[in-house]
Amino acid sequence: MAQLKLERVYKRYVNSDKSFFKKAKQNDYAVENLSFTCYDGEFVGILGPSGCGKTTTLRMIAGLEEITGGDIYIGETRINNLLPKDRNIGLAFEDYALYPPLTVYENLAFNMRAKNRSDSEIKRAIDYVAPLLKVEELLRMKPPALSGGQKQRVNIARAIVRRPGLLLLDEPLSHLDGKMRQQLRHEIKRMHHEIKCTTIIVTHDQMEAMSLSDRIVIMKDGNLQQMGEPIEVYDNPANEFVAGFIGEPPMNLLSSVISRADGAFLFTFPESELRVEVPKRYYDALSDGQRVTLGVRPVDVVVAKTPTKGSSVPIAIYENLGDERRVSVRVGDSLLNMTTSEDVWYERGEMVQLEFKAEKTHLFDPETGNRIVSRKEGS
Amino acid sequence: MARITLENITKKYKDKTALDNLSLDVLDNEFFVLFGPAGAGKTTLLKTIAGIEFPQEGLVRIDGAIVNLIEPMYRNVSMVFENYALYPHKNVYDNIASPMRSKLYRKDEAYIKEQVLRVTKMMRIDELLDRKPSQLSNGQRQRVALGRCLVRTPNVFLMDEPLAHLDAKLRHFMRGELKEMQSAFNSTTIYVTHDYMEAMSLADRIAILNSGHIEQLGTSLEMYYTPRNEFVARLFGEPEINIFSGEVEEASGQLGITALGQETIMPVEPDVAAVLRSGNHKRVHIGIRGADITFSFAEKLGWIRGSVYTNEPIGNKVIMVVDVKGTHIYLVAPNDTKAEIDKPVYISMNMKDAILFSAESAEYIIRHDARNVSRRRGANKAVG
Known part of the structure; x- marks a missing residue:
């Protein structure tokens, strides 16, 4: 030994x-x-x-x-x-x-x-x-x-x-x-x-x-x-x-541009209407117009139960796999996937708003690939 | 577009029976999945429909017409193979155009162009049209192969494990893509796979094949919640369903089940009790999925004591194997669960979630509320 x-x-x-x-x-x-x-x-x-x-x-x-x-x-x-x-x-x-x-x-x-x-x-x-x-x-x-x-x-x-x-x-x-x-x-x-x-x-x-x-x-x-x-x-x-x-199904990694509206930061995506609120803990590390790579695992994306400042998008794919259900929406050319073990059912084309679990949302620098940390975390 | 009917098909390779008196009726415009382990006869069945294999007995009908003696090319089927089989010297455009340039199905070039653009747009390969197959990634090749299959409107699309050669990540991704385009296929599709997630995701109906015969025919939820036997139950779900034996016991008029060497009687619901009584079942096999078992490291009254055999974090969840007197029970735990090997753990399972099988024949007996759990679509829609 x-x-x-x-x-x-x-x-x-x-x-x-x-x-x-x-x-x-x-x-x-x-x-x-x-x-x-x-x-x-x-x-x-x-x-x-x-x-x-x-x-x-x-x-x-x-x-x-x-x-x-x-x-x-x-x-x-x-x-x-x-x-x-x-x-x-x-x-x-x-x-x-x-x-x-x-x-x-x-x-x-x-x-x-x-x-x-x-x-x-x-x-x-x-x-x-x-x-x-x-x-x-x-x-x-x-x-x-x-x-x-x-x-x-x-x-x-x-x-x-x-x-x-x-x-x-x-x-x-x-x-x-x-x-x-x-x-x-x-x-x-x-x-x-x-x-x-x-x-x-x-x-x-x-x-x-x-x-x-x-x-x-x-x-x-x-x-x-x-x-x-x-x-x-x-x-x-x-x-x-x-x-x-790491992780299966793999983490969603999407290019996003941060936009500021009504005092809130939103993730926006090229060629997509999707808007999702940025978790507040990142506010001190971001600025309007900043480009980031957004990383969020399929289990950490949820359909919002209450209205958000984001936009509604149609469901592109719904799969019931028995153990879990997978739901995806189109973001430009890519898919944003969600996985849930809850017993939910959606129709294709149904409009939903999305939410990212704040603690489980990761931001990466699109140039270096390195993680962006909020100042609070960094200190 | 067509209805495909197989009547009493038997196909033998020398002594080996690949298909054993098999009958099947695939409806017009249906997405039908043939699912089963390797060697079950899935591909043979597909080839029989295509006309590449000839059955010794039985009839193959396309829209009612017997096609046993019709050559493959006249059957108007479109097939995609596991190994893509693209023309290496032709670019993507010409590969996809090739079925429409054959003698039999020749179309004019303007029409071909329109169709190739339609299908390549759908497959998201419209920017690769002048590439040769060698210049494509595996996922892109797969799309070209699918595109070549889908470019025509044949009687039936035959797809033989089209995603099997892709790595796990790409396979899951392509499955989603396929699911999204499915509604644009516009013809009957018969799809062969050995991946239960593909089967559940894509199928209108599934036929489970096992050594040349059909074990069960139905929707994915029927298979998952009310499998006809233990073989089918084990095919769906990850980790595999737990199946172990139990004794039917009666205490003060209430029917219940004991298992895993425990004294405690786990009560069953009245609908289950009635079936157990009328069938006079004494010994049963209990099937219960890992997600339906709860656990605690603190001792709980009436729970089953076991020890941690292994504890595997796999990202979004932990698969814990609990040893209860030599039987291994797989359960799904939250992803931050830490458990020392051989540490005591207490588990509890609700017989409401259990599927009961006959101890003798391994055939399905009953599960609680069977009719509703396997047809939940309407109910959930109201909730969601």
Whole structure:
């Protein structure tokens, strides 16, 4: 068990002269100035779209990639120059990479046999780990006879059987179908609760990161965007990218121009009649005619029960999905979506006024994408 | 525009029966969804209507006329495929124009232009007309494929999982777009999907297919609130509906149900009690959705004690799995719920929201106020 610390880590892939293809931007860093800390026993998710540098980061921690700049520490030890085998790390990849001719038991025992551990010690370790990932029943089987989910369980069990200080999981659920994925997610969470091993999971699935992690690191183009607890990045996204990436259905992000009328600020939208009141807490940070990107989650848009200073707009889409109802209105070329679990029914074309829940309305600078905070919040 | 009728269709691939004596009647101008798991026979059914597959038994009728021996091109159907199948060397305009330039359905270029512009405007791709498919995003390609299907007014539109290849965000977005244009389709549509949200959102009626036969036929609300069996119940809703067994008990003249190893009898409504009595049901399966279960971390009298198995925040809500004596109950909690694994939790469920199934056959028995909950449209309109 150990704390993991990255300090100003950089990675640049240097292509050899013989490289077959040319990268569009040779000098770009795959990972740029990345610093974060995972505390002892913490479960941290590294989340981002493909090409954001999340797997590169994991591979640097594991020792499979050289570090171009910066330092990585496990506990007090700087591991930049340690061989992978000396880092005391457990690794499980998306592909299971089990030894097909060996039984599950022998697959789990393989690393310990390589280190000349005694049979009784190996058995003790496997007996402890097997129930955690529900592979007790599979120990005598060989990998070709296992389902994808079972293989991944064995793969993860193998990664933790030596009780590493740090467990690294690279997209472990990506190959599995919905049901299996959900189950294994539960097992991983419970396994972590049991052994409390510092764990890092790399994933592109925001729901997976949200549901498993104590804290999430969100990356884009090699840069850290935000690190925080799931609810924190969901409720207070640092920028437009995080806002759009986290949450399903996704946050509404609309370009808006602020307009002042009768002492109230209104959101106005290009090519749309829609007007919605700006929550009062933003009044000190805004001016008439200012351009902003408005971000509000579908659950935080509601049909106003009492008249507002905004305008009425026709309902474009009503969907009853059983668990919830989704309602959308047109805003120029885009749709503004609302979701509610309340049992409401609207006809297409019905006129409604909208309200945004004040505390859940986010404003972003359209140039930088950064969050606009009211002065009260900022101070 | 046409009515599509299938009578006792059986289709076999060697030994494997893909469609098993299946009958179906799709009304004129209806948006009809075929919904079911992979391998249920959905695509085979669609191809049978299109004339790409020929059934060994049964009749296919379009507007009453038997078309079993009619070649696909003469059936006047318009199909969109899961993998788009656009002409890579043609631009968007020519791709969409192509059905109207075929020998059989040839139109003059002025008319074609009018139609292509109409449909591309509807699909919001009217600025991409000179792009080739390789220069389009997946979502745009999908719109072109849909546009090419919708540009004609055939007897029937056949859509085979048109959104399946898109990522979740884009899929939900396109579903909304499709829903919005739906009223402009102006012909019968048969739409295949394995996504329950697409089925519920788009369908006038749904047919649930399972290994070659129809499990249930009806509206989305009928399926959601009064599924004909446990198979159908599990297809709708996220998280999946909880189904566990219970015993019917009687205490001082009042009928109720015990479950999950509890002593407490959960009373049922009179309409439910009457059906349980008349059917002489002793053991039942209780189906209850996660949103209909309440929980508390403080002990509550008469509530069911369990422990937190996992607690998953997924943004706008938390999915909590509660272990009650080995049975896992999924429930939906507010998005700021924090729960330590293995911590005790008390849950309560109201039998008013429960769907009861036969313990032997897994078939639907009854739910409280079934008729009203599955046809609530009128009632809600008055409220909203």
